[in-house]
Amino acid sequence: MKEGPDIARIAALIGEPARANMLTALMSGKALTATELAGEAGVTLQTASGHLARLRDGDLVQVRKQGRHKYFALAHADVATTLEALMGLAAGQGALRTRIGPKDAAMRQARVCYNHLAGQMGVQMFGSLLQRGLIWQEGEALGLTEAGKGFVCDFGVDLDGLSMARAPLCRSCLDWSERRTHLAGSLGRAMLARMETLDWVRRDRDSRALLFTSRGSEAFSRAFT
Amino acid sequence: MKEGPDIARIAALIGEPARANMLTALMSGKALTATELAGEAGVTLQTASGHLARLRDGDLVQVRKQGRHKYFALAHADVATTLEALMGLAAGQGALRTRIGPKDAAMRQARVCYNHLAGQMGVQMFGSLLQRGLIWQEGEALGLTEAGKGFVCDFGVDLDGLSMARAPLCRSCLDWSERRTHLAGSLGRAMLARMETLDWVRRDRDSRALLFTSRGSEAFSRAFT
DNA sequence: TTCATAGTTCGACCTTAGCCGAAGCATTGG
DNA sequence: CCAATGCTTCGGCTAAGGTCGAACTATGAA
Numbered sequence: 001m002k003e004g005p006d007i008a009r010i011a012a013l014i015g016e017p018a019r020a021n022m023l024t025a026l027m028s029g030k031a032l033t034a035t036e037l038a039g040e041a042g043v044t045l046q047t048a049s050g051h052l053a054r055l056r057d058g059d060l061v062q063v064r065k066q067g068r069h070k071y072f073a074l075a076h077a078d079v080a081t082t083l084e085a086l087m088g089l090a091a092g093q094g095a096l097r098t099r100i101g102p103k104d105a106a107m108r109q110a111r112v113c114y115n116h117l118a119g120q121m122g123v124q125m126f127g128s129l130l131q132r133g134l135i136w137q138e139g140e141a142l143g144l145t146e147a148g149k150g151f152v153c154d155f156g157v158d159l160d161g162l163s164m165a166r167a168p169l170c171r172s173c174l175d176w177s178e179r180r181t182h183l184a185g186s187l188g189r190a191m192l193a194r195m196e197t198l199d200w201v202r203r204d205r206d207s208r209a210l211l212f213t214s215r216g217s218e219a220f221s222r223a224f225t
Numbered sequence: 226m227k228e229g230p231d232i233a234r235i236a237a238l239i240g241e242p243a244r245a246n247m248l249t250a251l252m253s254g255k256a257l258t259a260t261e262l263a264g265e266a267g268v269t270l271q272t273a274s275g276h277l278a279r280l281r282d283g284d285l286v287q288v289r290k291q292g293r294h295k296y297f298a299l300a301h302a303d304v305a306t307t308l309e310a311l312m313g314l315a316a317g318q319g320a321l322r323t324r325i326g327p328k329d330a331a332m333r334q335a336r337v338c339y340n341h342l343a344g345q346m347g348v349q350m351f352g353s354l355l356q357r358g359l360i361w362q363e364g365e366a367l368g369l370t371e372a373g374k375g376f377v378c379d380f381g382v383d384l385d386g387l388s389m390a391r392a393p394l395c396r397s398c399l400d401w402s403e404r405r406t407h408l409a410g411s412l413g414r415a416m417l418a419r420m421e422t423l424d425w426v427r428r429d430r431d432s433r434a435l436l437f438t439s440r441g442s443e444a445f446s447r448a449f450t
Numbered sequence: 451t452t453c454a455t456a457g458t459t460c461g462a463c464c465t466t467a468g469c470c471g472a473a474g475c476a477t478t479g480g
Numbered sequence: 481c482c483a484a485t486g487c488t489t490c491g492g493c494t495a496a497g498g499t500c501g502a503a504c505t506a507t508g509a510a
Contacts, residue, residue: 007311008245015237016498024232034457047499049458060314068456068507082310083232089307090230092284241468259487272469274488293477293486 013058014086018043019051023074023083026061028208029115029189031071077184080114081173110210112203113173116188117195117210121220125191126172126182128224135170135183142170144187155223156198157190195220238283239311243268244276248299248308251286256296335435337428341413342420342435346445350416351407353449360395360408367395369412380448381423382415420445 014020018041025032025040032040038048052072055061062075074080110121117125129135134148144152153159162169171185183191195201200216203209212220239245243266250257250265257265263273277297280286287300299305335346342350354360359373369377378384387394396410408416420426425441428434437445 006315007249007308008240008242010240010311010314011236011245012240015233015235015240017233018498020233020236035455043498044500045457046459046501050498053458070457078310078314082307082314085303085307085310086232086235087230089285089303090232090235092301092303243468260485268468269470270487271471271489275468278488295487 010058010060013054013060014083016051017041018047019055022048022051022055022072023060023079026072026074027080027083027114028112028203029073031064031073033069033071037072074114077114077171081171081184084113084118084173106204106209106211107207110201110212111208112192112210113182113208114184114189115192116173116182116184117192118173118182119210121210121212122182125220125224129183137172137181142172142183142185144170152187152191155191156194157187162186162190235283235285238279238285239308241276242266243272244280247273247276247280247297248285248304251297251299252305252308256289256298258294258296262297331429331434331436335426335437337417337435341407341409342417343407344435346435346437347407350445350449354408367410369395377412377416380416381419382412387411387415 014023021041022037025037034048034052035045037052038045041048041051043051052061052063055072056063059075060079061072064071064073074083108119110117110119112118113122116122126135129148129151130137132147133145134151136143136145149159168185169187170183171188172181173184173188182188192201195216196203198216198219199213200219201210201212204211239248246266247262250262259273259277260270262277263270266273266276268276277286277288277295280297281288284300285304286297289296289298299308333344335342335344337343341347351360354373354376355362357372358370359376361368361370374384394410394412395408396413407413417426420441421428423441423444424438425444426435426437429436
């Protein structure tokens, strides 16, 4: 009768409104301070402090101390993946709760998901790369083809630098709004970073939405049709 | 502050040990009764009933009522995906325990279920009829096709007599050892009765097991391959 | 030094919800 | 009809944990 993996412990950790809000806020990939997270969660700092300690205990977030600030971020990409999966379930059944405002539409079109591009644009980019044979996919596994490496370098990404990193280069991530896979992993992050450098896209200050510039929008559709 | 889907509600649903155990048990893909799930979760039936109602409310499981049993299964493949993601996070990724139905081999092969044929043979017959287009199935609904009517009459069943009865002609019944559907309803009962008349099969005196004669076994596999 | 800001810990409330006993339906079998 | 079985509902008990005020530590700035 004893369990396998202790799924309840993790789910209970996520299943508390204040903590869920914090984790959702961290999905942007940005590191946030305890005070900021307290604001996101709508609780006082003491309460937030307790929650964050628990999240850290459960290995859902990691901390970096810097001066008198503590910056919190999601511990691992797996955490982001799991949260996306949960959002998929919640979105499938609960349109009743979320009113679709203008920001919501922007979120569906393009948003940041643990520092990589998600939403319609993310799915489009992934599909384009796949169709042109620049990446390959076999079940869960995912990778760059030779042609793909050339493409990515031409795009301006330092592929050699990425290869040194410990994290997997390519990962697939299931989109909660589109219900299709998009590109995650260190390559996914690098691609988004490059697009920001090129000023194709800018981050919204208050949400995870990504706003494409008119120039960037045009260039994007030319690059990933 | 409130953006995105209500992830906390779902996660809290999963994040309760008893419910998590139930969901884990359902990961096998098989449908389980409330009593079985209560055992899996280590709680009494009353408690389990409450939990299952909540899971059903949250669209994590779907239920199928059959006689005095209620069979529960995961609602969608998405639910299983999310649970797997959570298990991945829980790191201690362990074995799923599977509790199998009846231990008696004969019972598993063929037995009586409300006067119709159940067990491996029942599932086989159902599959054969379906594949050959003799019956049709749409969700819960089930019926005989024109070709099926001919087949049944040839088999020696008085279809006209059955149609007079109040009870539905065809019903699907979820097998408690195979956990797949087989043929129930007045037709299911008539089919079994006919097989007994033909001396294909005899009832065991002390149990619900059905013993196929050697001749009957041969004829059965010829008729329902 | 003194003050201000960031975060933690403690203690005390108090709501939530998980749990079971007992009784109530519903279905099946005799 | 009655008995047995599967499940649900109700009521009360209890424990867990979320919440905040207040006091405390730590870092940085004037």
